[in-house]
Amino acid sequence: MRRRPKRKGSKTIVNIILAFICFIWLVPTIGLFVSSFRPATEILKTGWWSVFPHKENVTKDQIQLPKDTDLRQPIEVNGTTYTDDELRSGVKAPDGSVLIWENRRGRTINVQQSGWKMNTSFTTENYKGVLTGKQYQITDTDGSVKTKKGSGLSRAFLNTLTVSIPATIIPILIATFAAYAFAWLRFPLRKTMFVIVIMLLVVPLQVAMIPVLKDYTALGLNGTFLGVWIAHAGFGLPLATYFMYSYISQLPKDLFESAFMDGASNFTIFTRLILPLAVPSIASISIFQFLWVWNDYLVSLVFIGNQPGVQVLSMKIADMVGTRGNDWHLLTAAAFVSMLMPLAVFFGLQKYFVRGLLGGSVKG
């Protein structure tokens, strides 16, 4: 009885702290979202937070100084003298208003008072540019000007799906088979092989790129979807195997013993017992693998390249910015479009996610 109110209080504190952490976590995403609806010129001038009501100095009046004022000498405005530097950054006048240059060349000074302001110019141009592709002006050999339409994100979106779905299913299927074998079957070198798998966890994939690329070139797998599926499968397998192993090895042994007694083969045990029981952990490793493949840039860059037919989202987005990064404002909208799929996958499989994070953390 004594404890109950105390508990309630601590729960509120925990919730407040969690809400605060969530908020901090979300700020960049919110900023990106707001920016994606702002015109490029506005993004350059003010931050995304200026769309919220905020206090800012608003110009109330203008003072015209004599045209021949020497800017390098102290400048007299309404009886008070200021230096040029002060007027550049804004200086408080005796009456509380702020004086700042409007136009040094024209020798005009703004008199500003602080007031509430809100930035409300929004546009869907960024999304249009990203989704339907940019327009290019091309002059033909005969001198006529035609407009050529660049490709939007749709093709790259499909390509990325084509890459990520098999690249998620293949390694997880193999890993589940392997995990079952490592956990419940006896065969020579079982421990050695398992240790090798664990060791592979710490090998950075970058070191394997050139050797694998050499083999791919020899086998003609370079620039094909099959090649990148295998690459992702290979790079994802150690973690997936270990993850599945820690879950499957925790299943009660009585289950398998009775299944053996009833004459079930290994395959039956795997399909009828292991798979249904392992669904939560399969779902959570799927999220991990899918997110990794979806956001991947390096593996795609090396193994499939930039041909429009196979180009994935991350690379298409990088290209849209232009050779010299001149269209960087498109990144805001593009990032949001590419975020849609991972968000959908995450919310779809979310209920397994928390359970999966615990997978392997407790060992009996």
Place this chain on the structure above:
Amino acid sequence: MTKFPKGLIRLKKMNKTRTVISALILVFALLLAACGKNNDNNPASASVSPSNSTEPSASASTPAATQSASPEESASGTALDDALAGKYKGTKVTMFGPFTDVDQVKFEEAIKAFEDKSGIDIQYEGSKEFEATISIRVDGGSAPDIADFPQPGLLNTFVKSGKVIDVASFMDDEKLKANYNKSWLDMAKMQGPNGNIMAGIWARSSVKSLVWYPKKAFEEAGYKIPQTWDELLALSEQIAKDGDPAWAIGIESGAATGWAATDWIEDIMLRTTTPENYDKWVKGELPFTDDIVKNAVNKMSEIWLNKDYVYGGTKSIVTTSFGDAPKVMFEDQPKAWMHRQASFITSFFPQNLKSGEDYDWFYLPPIDPQYGSPVLVAGDIYAMFNDRPEVRAVMEFFTTGESLKTWIQSGGVIAPMNDADPAWYTSDVERRMAELAQKATTLRFDGSDLMPGSVGAGTFWKGMTDYVSGTVDLDGALNEIQAGWKQ
């Protein structure tokens, strides 16, 4: 681990052992097969390219090379003529380069007519990560047929390892000499493992010694285009007196911050010392700590370190993005009046501006009259990694101005070839650039692109940034840059 009933396990175990062993053997066999293929592939490709690239006469046994060995014969039928006759119909040539987006579209438009005529499919692949990817691809054995290098220094490393094919082995020397300024051809010669080779051909170029200004406002304010360095400084002073900083300068560029400053130094070096000294400097024979380089940096400082001359003051230079810097010239009232940058910068200008009316450029004036009017250029060199007749044909096509025609017409590129008709340039602004490069008394390539990466894309950028931001003094910065040569 739990144990199953003994009898069962043993049975399973035997079964398992057999399957595992057979699976292992299978994997092993596959690996061996892959390695084996790899092994007989690699020496083959490695031996083909150097022999072709370095001693064309030795490879005369291949039918394609016979033509090149005897130029008299090739005059009647070069690979390009064969291609236009449709001899290589249906073949593919892969190409890899750094330009993407609008540049890629313009490039593809420009080569379309050739593709239709010859039936050769040129598959261009653009990547923002070109510099990193090309090394992986060449080392991984999947080099593209043709690669587009914006930095000759990078190409040089591939030439050194003998991976690049000597284009002089099949191209007509006379034709090249007729179509390119000699400086361009000299810049394409690089040191391979077996002597000098022609590492590639120059395809598109940009002119760097340009000062952009908002033309309409500039004329309304009554400013005159300066013809000498002193006039330039006088103009800067006049603009400062009128109330504006004269220059818009920004060198922020992410990991490449500082490169815009190196362009200034190179331009000033060409104006304050001999071209020979410039070449020595680029090769590392003239150290950064030399008085000649110091003098050049001091010349730059006359403008950069004067807070009245630079928009936002000196301290804002390193934090302003090079692409955003010129934008202040085009506000309702120009907030700055001059911006020195290469021709590509127009793609960063606000879209509604008219070239030749709202903005224009003037030539960065000479400092010392005895060095004439030198021009700093940059450009893309196309190098060849695989020797096939259709690749030769495409390379030959790229030496013609025709290969850039629609690109020139759409704007954004200057042709280094002499047979590119000045009438193709749709605006005077770009036509004058082409003329500037052709008439230049001295033509020199962007030095930082020629220096090894540790200097040209490393300490040179960083040292200049440190100097401008004021963290080190001039001597400290130059020592820091010079240290890059030792790496």
